[in-house]
Amino acid sequence: MTQDVILEIRGLRAGVGDVEILKGIDLTIRLGETHAIMGPNGSGKSTLVNVLAGKPEYEAWAGQVTYKGRDLLQMPPDERAREGLFLAFQYPVELPGVRIREFLRAALDSIREHHGLDKLSVREFNRLLQEKAKEMGIDQDFLRRNVNEGFSGGEKKRHEIFQLLLLDPTLALLDETDSGLDVDALKIVADGINRFRGPQKAILLVTHYQRILNYVAPDYVHILIDGRIVASGGKELALEVEAKGYEWLRQTVGG
Amino acid sequence: MVQAPPVYDAYLQRFQELAKTLPLPLWLQEMREEAIGRFLDLGFPVARRGNEPWKYTDLRPLAAIPFCQPPPPYPKIQAKGLRQILPWSPRWDVVTMVGGEYKASLSHIRGAQAQVWTLTQSLQEAPSLVEEHLARLAIYHNDAFAALNTALFQDALVVVFQGSREARELHVAFISPPGEGPYGHYPRLLVVVEKGARASLIESYVGLGSGPYLTAAVTEVFLEEGASLEHYRLVMEPEAYHIGQLRVWQDQGSSFHSVYFGRGSRIGRNDVRVELDGPKAEAYLYGLYVTQGQEHLDNYINIDHIKPHGTSRLLYRGILDGASHAIFGGTVYVQPGAIKTDAEQEDKNLLLSREAEVDSKPALEIYADDVRCGHGAAAGAVADEALFYLRSRGLNRELATRLLVKGFATTVLDQIGPARLRSFLEMVTFASLPSLRSLG
Numbered sequence: 001m002t003q004d005v006i007l008e009i010r011g012l013r014a015g016v017g018d019v020e021i022l023k024g025i026d027l028t029i030r031l032g033e034t035h036a037i038m039g040p041n042g043s044g045k046s047t048l049v050n051v052l053a054g055k056p057e058y059e060a061w062a063g064q065v066t067y068k069g070r071d072l073l074q075m076p077p078d079e080r081a082r083e084g085l086f087l088a089f090q091y092p093v094e095l096p097g098v099r100i101r102e103f104l105r106a107a108l109d110s111i112r113e114h115h116g117l118d119k120l121s122v123r124e125f126n127r128l129l130q131e132k133a134k135e136m137g138i139d140q141d142f143l144r145r146n147v148n149e150g151f152s153g154g155e156k157k158r159h160e161i162f163q164l165l166l167l168d169p170t171l172a173l174l175d176e177t178d179s180g181l182d183v184d185a186l187k188i189v190a191d192g193i194n195r196f197r198g199p200q201k202a203i204l205l206v207t208h209y210q211r212i213l214n215y216v217a218p219d220y221v222h223i224l225i226d227g228r229i230v231a232s233g234g235k236e237l238a239l240e241v242e243a244k245g246y247e248w249l250r251q252t253v254g255g
Numbered sequence: 256m257v258q259a260p261p262v263y264d265a266y267l268q269r270f271q272e273l274a275k276t277l278p279l280p281l282w283l284q285e286m287r288e289e290a291i292g293r294f295l296d297l298g299f300p301v302a303r304r305g306n307e308p309w310k311y312t313d314l315r316p317l318a319a320i321p322f323c324q325p326p327p328p329y330p331k332i333q334a335k336g337l338r339q340i341l342p343w344s345p346r347w348d349v350v351t352m353v354g355g356e357y358k359a360s361l362s363h364i365r366g367a368q369a370q371v372w373t374l375t376q377s378l379q380e381a382p383s384l385v386e387e388h389l390a391r392l393a394i395y396h397n398d399a400f401a402a403l404n405t406a407l408f409q410d411a412l413v414v415v416f417q418g419s420r421e422a423r424e425l426h427v428a429f430i431s432p433p434g435e436g437p438y439g440h441y442p443r444l445l446v447v448v449e450k451g452a453r454a455s456l457i458e459s460y461v462g463l464g465s466g467p468y469l470t471a472a473v474t475e476v477f478l479e480e481g482a483s484l485e486h487y488r489l490v491m492e493p494e495a496y497h498i499g500q501l502r503v504w505q506d507q508g509s510s511f512h513s514v515y516f517g518r519g520s521r522i523g524r525n526d527v528r529v530e531l532d533g534p535k536a537e538a539y540l541y542g543l544y545v546t547q548g549q550e551h552l553d554n555y556i557n558i559d560h561i562k563p564h565g566t567s568r569l570l571y572r573g574i575l576d577g578a579s580h581a582i583f584g585g586t587v588y589v590q591p592g593a594i595k596t597d598a599e600q601e602d603k604n605l606l607l608s609r610e611a612e613v614d615s616k617p618a619l620e621i622y623a624d625d626v627r628c629g630h631g632a633a634a635g636a637v638a639d640e641a642l643f644y645l646r647s648r649g650l651n652r653e654l655a656t657r658l659l660v661k662g663f664a665t666t667v668l669d670q671i672g673p674a675r676l677r678s679f680l681e682m683v684t685f686a687s688l689p690s691l692r693s694l695g
Contacts (some may be wrong), residue, residue: 053647077646087422087647093638093640097643097661107648107649110651
């Protein structure tokens with residue numbers, strides 16, 4: 001592919017506190033691409049997406065991350081979001097008393113304002129909300145609830161992808177969006193992700209299991225072990241890992 | 256107790272002036288004489304070890320000033336101006352008291368269900384009702400502020416709700432007028448909800464004064480058998496020393512649903528006592544307090560379960576900014592015999608500044624078996640995780656904080672029935688928090 005590079009990671013080392021978790025990551029993502037990062041628990045998958053999203057306790061120690069030609073690591077997390085970066089959380093945070101509708105309205109207004117667009121009228125916003133809710137099989141009662149409060153695991157993940165469709169970013173970081181979902185819920189979530197895909201979009205999907213890749217076919221698969229990408233390939237790499245286990249790769253690369 | 260005699264002399268002198276000018280029946284004259292005597296004996300409470308009710312509130316600044324001038328007249332006040340500072344709806348009945356005086360031009364009552372009288376009117380229309388109820392709950396023998404109010408109120412409002420029809424809201428507004436000198440304002444409200452009656456009452460206390468002044472308010476509420484009152488109490492007197500007392504007595508099967516909203520004051524006190532004195536009575540007490548700057552607010556809430564099968568919920572939320580200090584104290588008592596009591600109390604605080612301080616000490620004293628009681632308290636800053644979640648969706652830090660603060664207050668705001676009142680209090684909440692105010 002010769003599309004525009006949206007994200008370029010060079011020699012990224014990062015950690016939490018004194019612990020180094022990412023030990024030198026190189027990755028290039030172009031518009032239109034879907035990259036899957038697979039790896040065992042503790043390999044640094046979540047750290048990677050959290051560093052990219054700007055979660056405060058995750059610190060980049062060395063390296064460069066360029067997003068849309070800008071130094072991503074210098075941008076505060078809300079600016080990253082307004083510039084089209086979206087993180088679907090592995091563990092979405094409960095916000096007691098904060099209504100979904102008001103939350104989404106504030107998010108959408110913030111993003112539109114940043115791009116010099118007028119706020120949507122109440123009517124336009126409602127129409128958009130209905131449309132995206134319908135796509136994700138979310139009903140009216142659900143929209144009256146507080147953000148993530150009392151949601152089941154499946155509802156939380158579905159709500160994340162609902163936000164993805166509504167806020168319509170450029171680069172989606174999906175942090176184990178498949179974990180804890182039964183097959184039916186996984187299909188709904190995967191349908192949502194596929195609906196998001198397009199020539200002007202990009203996805204970095206982090207997962208422990210190959211299962212979701214049956215529904216969201218990646219263009220590239222990377223295997224992350226001990227903070228390093230030890231193998232990259234097409235979607236067949238995911239099937240190979242599924243069949244042989246991560247231990248096989250660890251030995252192959254002598255990690 | 257060390258007293259500053261000139262200050263106490265000034266209060267006595269004020270009492271004597273009023274005694275000469277107010278035409279009161281003998282029983283009330285005697286009651287007031289007794290009350291001023293008790294006040295002079297008790298003196299202002301002193302924050303010291305062992306004096307639990309006043310442990311965290313130092314009244315010395317208040318006790319140093321004689322708040323003995325009458326509230327200044329405020330002829331310029333108009334309905335239009337009131338709507339800027341008070342919640343308002345064309346549906347509500349309104350009674351306005353300015354500096355303790357009834358303002359007919361700012362009052363209108365259309366509902367037939369509520370009898371609303373000034374003290375003089377009530378002594379003509381229902382003298383025995385007044386004598387039977389006044390000062391029966393706000394016992395002044397051991398309470399300096401109940402004594403002071405009883406001795407010095409210039410007028411009182413007496414409200415009697417009758418009938419089972421759902422009434423329109425009655426809004427009783429007590430305005431502390433603007434004025435220079437240290438004046439004393441002693442609002443007094445007596446409410447009787449008769450057997451089986453249902454009613455809705457908003458009491459609000461609004462200060463327009465800039466200099467230090469004292470508002471020492473007393474409200475007594477009687478809920479007869481099966482009566483139901485939806486009650487709101489708003490205190491917005493940042494420049495005052497505001498000592499507010501609410502005393503509630505509940506008979507069998509009565510229901511008291513109350514929401515308190517308090518801004519901080521120079522020294523503020525929200526002193527509530529509810530007695531569930533009949534079986535199957537229910538009391539729901541919600542509160543939201545919002546403090547900033549050097550403000551101080553002391554919530555002292557006591558619920559007394561006296562009879563069986565009572566239910567009480569005490570749920571308060573505090574939002575503290577600046578170097579303000581808030582307190583949540585008091586006790587839920589379950590008396591011997593109050594079996595099958597179901598009581599919960601909870602106070603949670605959100606600290607928007609490192610200098611803000613809260614002492615939250617909910618307590619339970621249980622002397623009966625077979626009860627279900629629980630309590631909890633918490634204080635903390637806005638959660639980083641929550642803040643990051645919102646920022647990861649594009650909201651800047653200020654907007655995200657604002658949304659979380661609003662969410663925090665929602666537990667209490669959701670308990671407010673009238674939409675106009677709710678939106679007014681949401682506005683006041685944000686206007687009262689400098690950390691958020693700039694955001695509009």
